[in-house]
Amino acid sequence: MLHAQYKRLLEKHGAQGWWPLNGQYNPGDYSHPKNEAQRFEICVGAILTQNTAWKNAEKALKEMIKQKLLSAEAITESPLQKLSAAIKPAGYYNQKAKKLKIFSKFFAETKKPEREQLLGLWGIGEETADSILLYAYKQPEFVVDAYTKRLFKLNKPYAEIKAMFENALPKDYRIYNEFHALIVAEGKRAAANSNRK
């Protein structure tokens, strides 16, 4: 049963304190984002970390802060060149700069996005949409990623896996938040173990 797995992982790793804001984790505190700036930072992080180690996404975020690019307005006004250069450490920087531009415009004109709206944006797929809804908007949307499929040996379409978790768990964004973060923690540990052998 998945809820038992959740408890097991929580005991094993402890609360993860997602989503990290400005490099800071807040275990057990599900009150973030506290303002629009934090909300936007989470969305940007979700895009920057696509198929990319969080460490690299974080470097890009830091550079954006340094260059005062971490706001929807700044991104919209920035030349594409400047933006892509700033996020270079996150990889796929040409694509991601474009994605950030498209998303920033959307963010500025949308109070609370629907999932379908997010999916309609170029550069936002299912996982990124759910990450944004869950971590930036506290909506109970379970996030499925590569670790989730690997850990539970699920070779099925995204929607099926998502439904499976959502049906097995209380519809509480805090649990979805923690569970996904724990799955990533466990997945990372598993990868580290198989490397040193």
Add this chain to the structure above:
DNA sequence: AGCCAGGCTACCG
């Protein structure tokens, strides 16, 4: 010194 990260799009058959 490769392999692979908290994916997505475009294109192929």
Add this chain to the structure above:
DNA sequence: CGGTAGCATGGC
């Protein structure tokens, strides 16, 4: 439709 090449850097 399902499958896959391309996108790119940095950590280990």
